Amino acid sequence: MVANLRHPPVLSETRGKLTPHAPLAPLVWFKSGGAAEWLFEPKDVDDLSAFLAVLDPSVPVMALGLGSNMIVRDGGVPGVVVRLGKAFAKVDVLDATTLRCGGGASGILVSSTARDAGIGGVEFLRSIPGTVGGFVRMNGGAYGREVKDILVECDVVLRSGERRTLPLDALGYTYRHSELPEGAVVVGATFRGHPAEPAAIQAEMDRIAASREATQPLRSKTGGSTFKNPPGTRAWKEIDEAGCRGLRLGDAQVSEKHCNFLLNLGKASSAEIEALGEEVRARVKAHSGIELEWEIQRVGVAR
Template sequence: MMATTMPRVAGKLTAQAPLAPLVWFKAGGKADWLFEPKDLADLQAFLRDLDPEVPVMALGLGSNLIVRDGGVSGVVVRLGKAFAKVEAIDAVTLSCGGGASGILVSSTARDAGIAGVEFLRSIPGTVGGFVRMNGGAYGGEVKDILVDCDVVLRTSELVTLPVEALRYTYRHSELPAGAIVVAARFRGRAGDPSAIQAEMERIAAAREASQPLRSKTGGSTFKNPEGHKAWQLVDAAGCRGLTVGGAQVSEKHTNFLINTGTATSTDIEELGETVRRRVQDKAGITLEWEIQRVGRK
């Protein structure tokens, strides 16, 4: 794809952009194009003028993602500071930009005395990713707090979707392909800031104690099957510490894969598939990937 075929932008458009530095695993190939829009109008104009055959994918903090070594076709859109604002719009509701982090959302909620969104403190991602994946942890899920979200469709049209339109299930939504979440409203409940802070600290401590946060990881690798915990199935299948190349099943939490320093994305994905086969053989249960895998092999 020649640079001349790409629309003009007010933000930043980079050809053959390395994605490994932008994802938690620190592995993977390049994006054909990386677009960092200046603002909403820039994003809409770009999508309006872009060849409709060119695929578009949103990238948040890259925490729950394997970018395959062959790179990503088309355009990867990364929302920056213009999409990272969070503010309370009434006593129990937050308006959040699609690029805002879970830490910023939960901290703003605490300062406004809004309880019920503390769990977002523990999810290393952005609002756009939470909304798309029905992010959840420590007893909370986005479906429980989302009022509605603003989405730019692949056609460039801006639409507001109520929570019902996303048809949420466990770690899944029916958000249209190529759609980019640019904002969302979350509704909690009235709470005491000190109690909210205490809950956030409890969650942070629990996460620190149980998860390999100091490693290059991708968060929870597999969805919990009905009636089971993925980590227990992985452990029972003898996969704790298992390696493929530079990738390893975490010794600390077996539902986490880690890049020990030299892993390719192929190593990481092959390790995940090896774990899935072993769990299938041992327990007769098929683990589903929670981590999103994108790009060319």
């Protein structure tokens, strides 16, 4: 435990909800893992900024979106986990090509709003199960597009509580990576697409949805794509060729439908899920010499 959080100094000053020892398993797709030392759900941006400004700088802060690409370790997450709620889930149309999105808005909401406004180029967000904050931090992408292709700027609240707007070139984007400061929370982003017919946008969204349905275990307890695609190949292909399709450790299993997905078949612990991932990495390394890199974020401490 972080000692200076046992009696949080800002409890009486926050307008949002601050919960001690908050279970995170119900909030993440794997449905496993421990608790947050504190879970903070701010009322709005001002509330978040004020909270972080008076929080001891030594206390770690982590943002949580839909928890769709994350393993929360069984010992839980020390410090404060920030979860953005409905106040951060709005999407506004600024002009014929531009959207202003809250950090808690889902990819489905963003892409649907874009469709209704005749803004193309953001359909790929329909296929990423997460929120704008996570997309921006991880340079989320699918179907040949990435956030760096549509991002104009993002609004963040730094660990100090300072609010700042960062342009695209300040984020240092590479494949599934940004250089956002540690502890920063993405509270909004501006995306720019291009004019398109709503019917054409819907057709592309339908194509993406059908492709996901056919190839991914969407109705399972999973964490999405587990490993980054290595240069010149695909992670699932290397995993399959290393004989890992269907590989199981307790209730953790490599999906038979898509080898780059790990599944919780029932009561798998986060330790089992992570260990299975490491076993896959070892087998791929032994088979092809390729070192798979985790794409899933692994947070917290082992039990």
